Amino acid sequence: MRNKPVLTSALITLAATLAMAPATSIAAPAAAPQPVAAAPAPSAAVTTPPRLVIALAMDQFSADLFAEYRSHFTGGLARLASGAVFPAGYQSHAATETCPGHSTLLTGNRPAHTGIIANTWIDQSAARAKKEVYCAEDETRAAADPKDYVASVGHLLVPTLGERMKQQWPAARNVAVSGKDRAALMMGGHVIDQVWWWKNNSFVTLDGRAGNPAAAQENATVAKLLAKGAPALPLPAFCAAREGAVQAGSATVGTGHFALAAGDTTAFRASPRLDQATLDLALKLVDAMKLGKGPAPDMLAVSLSATDYVGHSTGTQGPEMxxxxxxxxxxxxxxxxxxxxxxxxxxxxxxxxxxxFDMPERQNREAMPQVARAEMALSPKALSEKVAAKLGLPAKGLILGDGTAGDFWVDAALPDAEKTTVVETARAILLAHPQVAAVFTAPEIAATPMPSGSPETWSLIQRARASFYGPRSGDFVVMLKRGVMALPQPGPGYVATHGSPWDYDRRVPILFWRKGMTGFEQPSPVETVDIAPTLSAWINLPAPQGAYDGRCLDLDPGPGSTCGVK
Known part of the structure; x- marks a missing residue:
């Protein structure tokens, strides 16, 4: 990668190379058995701290996608897959959305402790007409544009690893870059040297912060690309079988190759070009700040958002993905x-x-006829009307929420006894619906002990408990049955979603790599909250007792341990 990359040509060259690659061939016969080698001695790759810690998040990169495409990776993902591979990592909580998930990665804590229970929640006490609160906003401040908000990390209740590094070593730098504000802020935290994310048509930072020449340079490069546009990306040979139009509501997907019309910032965002620009900016910041060259270890968090945008706009199983x-x-x-x-x-x-999870319309064609979209009868508005009719209450504002599943809130102005009646009436209506798996009340979830043990065995209420933070969580939580997507009406730009308590939304790969380390694969489940304590041990960063919900993962497959005594 050059210091001044030309995004369009770089992407076309990469994709053209992939397009000529043959499909994976049948494995050759096994070689004759070899003598068993002695266990490798611990290497410097795991026994000495790296000077730069890079935490990469690929938004919506499920364990299923990793397994499906692993044999085709020849670049950076192939390199990472030669290190310590945990193919069954878990975002173990129920609220599998962008903000809660990113809040676990570098804090080592579940949403119940980070306070980030969802991308948005309802705060009926908010001193503004709009009661919906975004996880990465300061709702006490008004933006210049009434349709906008002031970005903030104030809702995150715990420090990130980068913050802990700066507290231990004041010379350490903490940097975060992403295609989304909530990703950069949740991984970077409150005390951060540089934080940048894509917004509208450029990379921006927190309100009141000074600009940065590296960001200005990258923005200028992207501006030239947007002004000119770019041709479609070639289809790699192994992607050809995925080609085929599928209709989802008014949207047609399955034939897109990411052609970029001049000035089309929406198409730029939902394409591989956004991830390339994010990585380019990260590298420019490495150079400008001399990350990894200082007297203390540095942290660079990079969240690549395009996989999520592509998944939402075209699904997970088409040529676009x-x-x-x-x-x-x-x-x-x-x-x-x-x-x-x-x-x-x-x-x-x-x-x-x-x-x-791929959109139901394609799943129905590919041996999954039971996959369906949630019915509008499960929306807060429809539920309010049904409950109001039964109890003789006004329907408007009775039950609040932002979809057909997840947290729901009852009008806070109601007396407690009446609120309880509303919740129980709503629960009875919901449980009678064939698409609903479970409904749990806030007191039930709060009374459930924080789960432990292997996350794939957790019950639904335990998964809900890991997402529950009393001051923000709803009065009740609705979980749809497996295969029911909480997106009733698809359309252009939004045909599939995530957020369920099921493993297709919970399971993600976790890959550690460093030059010279001895790789291994551990198929048993681990959690994303294990990442921060593992990195802490890797850089010899002490942590207070109880700082993490997760545990340190030993990255040395030999007799030694990166976590202390084996």
């Missing part, structure tokens, strides 16, 4: 090669904020 993953694999390879060329001693972890 295939092109996206093939291209980001090569972009990550170029990013790592650029770091290698700079002689930086870095360690990497890659994971995701949540998984994803």
């Amino acid at each position: 295939c092109i996206q993953l093939a291209t980001v694999d090569q972009a990550l390879g170029a990013f790592f090669a650029a770091l290698d060329a700079r002689g930086i001693d870095y360690g990497v972890v890659l994971s995701a904020d949540h998984g994803g």
Whole structure:
């Protein structure tokens, strides 16, 4: 990767290379058995701290996608897959959305402790007409544009790893870059040297912060691309079988190759070009700040958002996702090669904020006729009307929420006894619906002990408990049955979603890599809250007792341990 990359040509070159790649061949016969080698001695790759910790998040990169495409990766993802591989990582909580998921990655805490219970929640005490609160906003401040908000990390209740590093070593730098504000802020935290995310048509930072030449340079590069536009990306050979139009409401997907019309910022955002620009900005910040070259370890958090945007707008099983993953694999390879060329001693972890599920219309065609969209009867408005009719109450504002599943709130002005009646009436109506798996009240969830043990065995209420924070969570939580997508009406730009308590949304890969380390694969489940304590141990960063919900994962497959005594 060059210091001044030309995004369009770089992507076309990478995709053209992939397009010529043959499909994976049948494995050759096994070689003759070899003598069993002695266990490797601990290497410096796991016994000495790296100078730069890089935490990568690929938004909506499910364990299913990792397994499906793993044999086709030849770039950065292939490099990471040669390290310590945990293919069954878990965002173990129920609210599998972007903000809660990112809040776990570098805090080592579940949403019940980070306070980030969802992307949005209802705060009926908010001193404004709009009671919906975004996880990465300061709702006490009005933006210049009434349709906008003031970005903030104020709702995050715990420190991130980068913040802990700065507290231990004041010379450490904490930097975060993403295609989304909520991703950058949840991974960066409150005390951060540089934080940038994509908004409208450029990378921006927190209100009141000074600009940065690296960001200005990247914005200028992207502006040229947007002004000119770019042709479609070639379809890699192994993606060809995924081609085929599918109708989802008024949207047609399954034939897109990411052509970019001049000035189309929406198409830029939902394409591999956004991830390339994010990595380019990250590299520019590495150079400008000399990350990994200072007297203390530095943190660089990079969240790549395009996989999520592609998943929402076209689903997870079409040619669009295939092109996206093939291209980001090569972009990550170029990013790592650029770091290698700079002689930086870095360690990497890659994971995701949540998984994803393909749109029902394609699933129905591919052996899953039971997959369906949630019915509008489950919406807060429809539920309010049914409950109001039964109890003789006004329907408007009776039950609040932002979808057909997740947290629901009851009008706070009602007396407690009446609120309880509303909740129980709503629960009876919901449980009678064939698409509903469970309904739990706030007192029931609060009384459930915080779960422990292997996350794939947790009950639904335990998954809800890991997402529950009393001051923000709803009066009751609705969980749809497996295969029911909480997106009743698809349309252009939004045909599929995530957010369920089911494993297709909870399971994500967790990959650790450092030059020279001995790789291994551990198929048993671990959690994303294990990442922060693992990285802490890797850089010899002490942590207070009880600082993490997670545990340290030993990255040394030999007799030693990166977590202390084995």
